Amino acid sequence: MKRNLNIRGGRVIDPATNRDGVADVFIADGKFASAPVSGAEEIDARGLVVCPGFIDMHVHLREPGQGTKETIETGARAAAAGGFTSVVAMPNTTPVADHPGIIAWIEERAAASGVVNIFPTGAITVGSLGGQLAPIGAMAREGIVAVTDDGHCVQSHEVMRRAAEYCGLFGLPLLDHCQDASLAGPEAVMHEGYWSTVLGLPGWPRMAEEIIVARNALLAEATGTPIHCQHISSAGSVRILREAQARGVRLSGEACPHHLALTDESLAGYDTNCKMNPPLREASDIDALIGGIADGTLSILATDHAPHAAYEKEVEFAAAPFGIVGLETAVGIFCEILLHRRRAVDLPRMVAMLTINPAKLLGLDRGTLRPGAPGDVTIMDPGRVWIVDREQFASKGRNTPFHGWELRGRAVRTIVGGRTVWNLT
Numbered sequence: 001m002k003r004n005l006n007i008r009g010g011r012v013i014d015p016a017t018n019r020d021g022v023a024d025v026f027i028a029d030g031k032f033a034s035a036p037v038s039g040a041e042e043i044d045a046r047g048l049v050v051c052p053g054f055i056d057m058h059v060h061l062r063e064p065g066q067g068t069k070e071t072i073e074t075g076a077r078a079a080a081a082g083g084f085t086s087v088v089a090m091p092n093t094t095p096v097a098d099h100p101g102i103i104a105w106i107e108e109r110a111a112a113s114g115v116v117n118i119f120p121t122g123a124i125t126v127g128s129l130g131g132q133l134a135p136i137g138a139m140a141r142e143g144i145v146a147v148t149d150d151g152h153c154v155q156s157h158e159v160m161r162r163a164a165e166y167c168g169l170f171g172l173p174l175l176d177h178c179q180d181a182s183l184a185g186p187e188a189v190m191h192e193g194y195w196s197t198v199l200g201l202p203g204w205p206r207m208a209e210e211i212i213v214a215r216n217a218l219l220a221e222a223t224g225t226p227i228h229c230q231h232i233s234s235a236g237s238v239r240i241l242r243e244a245q246a247r248g249v250r251l252s253g254e255a256c257p258h259h260l261a262l263t264d265e266s267l268a269g270y271d272t273n274c275k276m277n278p279p280l281r282e283a284s285d286i287d288a289l290i291g292g293i294a295d296g297t298l299s300i301l302a303t304d305h306a307p308h309a310a311y312e313k314e315v316e317f318a319a320a321p322f323g324i325v326g327l328e329t330a331v332g333i334f335c336e337i338l339l340h341r342r343r344a345v346d347l348p349r350m351v352a353m354l355t356i357n358p359a360k361l362l363g364l365d366r367g368t369l370r371p372g373a374p375g376d377v378t379i380m381d382p383g384r385v386w387i388v389d390r391e392q393f394a395s396k397g398r399n400t401p402f403h404g405w406e407l408r409g410r411a412v413r414t415i416v417g418g419r420t421v422w423n424l425t
């Protein structure tokens, strides 16, 4: 099948090449080309924004082992419907993706689904139990793009130091779910503060995250390996990241939609779709995250898409699992909050946070419209008004706190390697 496209007349934004203006984009045989392709499909993008395909570097696809929550196939379709052409799969599956055999299995399933690009990560430690290092080199040869124990945090600084040194040998970034287990405690279900007291729910403090972000700053500085702090939720974490980056330390951070859109007050109705890890925090934390996005301290936007079956979430608050789906609402939430309400960034900066910034960290040959690169495109309308309807999700997960929200901004067409995988009609 020929994958040739001429995308005409859109506002073309490619932060990697400093492009921003009305132009045409061409794809020949699935790769960007510099001239119109004769006989290609013509797409009229007038009035729309044409970007490199969006990359979500924090997604739980749940396979192997948890196919009732999501499968690689349904997760990939949800990504396409949300405007993402590439997703990075977290390794906290059943079993944990901690050896090359599982990585190969994921890659085979991803290729068979053939919807979006799926890049696997490997666990830092065997079983993500925090003890023995996983075979990072063997997994690197199998094609992982990073390592993480996401869902857990390596508590031993010595193990994390060895992981950083090992990752350095293979040119892999080390990702961390920053959470000190002694401060968080096994019973905690939300942010520790006014609302945890009012609701009578055990909480954990910001400090549990910040102390590990600070640990990672020291390890990144000592080893030279880039360490990326996942789903940053607290004001103090942003400050520690900013200070480390000012000293040239290779420490980065990502922000997720729910931490920008909601506070711990949302838990007042005991809605388990507001139970996530890290937890929703306070308005002052949102202000700090917005400030960190505005000044570039937080350089990457990601979803932490975490589907669960309805029967798992429809239980008492303490028993419900952490996490919400995010792939199909993220672009809307980011546009609504970052562009329209808070004016934290302009559109090219927001596109960079979804394209070239994660591509650079992970070493992907994507996130740009440069001729020769894979022809992944997201066509979006940053002003399009729509209402979130979880019954329309391609994901198996319905666990969203955003059902019924009116948002401005949506991806309208998703193109992977010159092939349209989703088109809003």
Ligand SMILES: [Zn+2]
Binding pocket: 150, 151, 152, 177, 230, 231, 277, 278
């Ligand atoms: Zn996590």
